[in-house]
Amino acid sequence: MRRRPRKRELRRQARDGGIGAVAVVGLSSRPAPRKLPVAEAPPSGGTAKADPKEEPAAEETGAEADVKLSGCKVDPLTTWPSVNVEIVNGTEETANYVVNVEFVDGDGTRVAEGLAVASDLASGQRAKEKAQGLGKSPAGTKCKVTKVTRYSSGG
Secondary structure, three states: OOOOOOHHHHHHHHHOOOOOOOOOOOOOOOOOOOOOOOOOOOOOOOOOOOOOOOOOOOOOOHHHHHEEEEEEEEOOOOOOEEEEEEEEOOOOOOEEEEEEEEEEOOOOOEEEEEEEEEEEEOOOOEEEEEEEOOOOOOOOOEEEEEEEEEEEOOO
């Protein structure tokens, strides 16, 4: 029969790192009720739309020239932003595209990011994708291309 360790042995083991303890404490047994976020209505009513003069990417050369944004909006239920991304392969070979988009509030602070991806676009082929942000965004959020990566499909 195995005997229980004495206090002196337990202290020695604890001092030497042989015993550890974990405490789990809960504040409440009931979860708080969920509240769905409510989007502010944009000044013009409806969903927030991009300015007709969308800001172009920093440099309209190379892959950036192959990408256009339209329909920048904030979903009224989730308050997540999204934007339509149109990609036209302007090269002579089949290519893949990754488009990084940022969503900024009226002060220019980034509130979310999104991606649009198009694979195996033939020369001159068009793809319509959607970049979705996952952060809570205010009405009037603007959408901006931050980076376009284009690479050959190799086939």
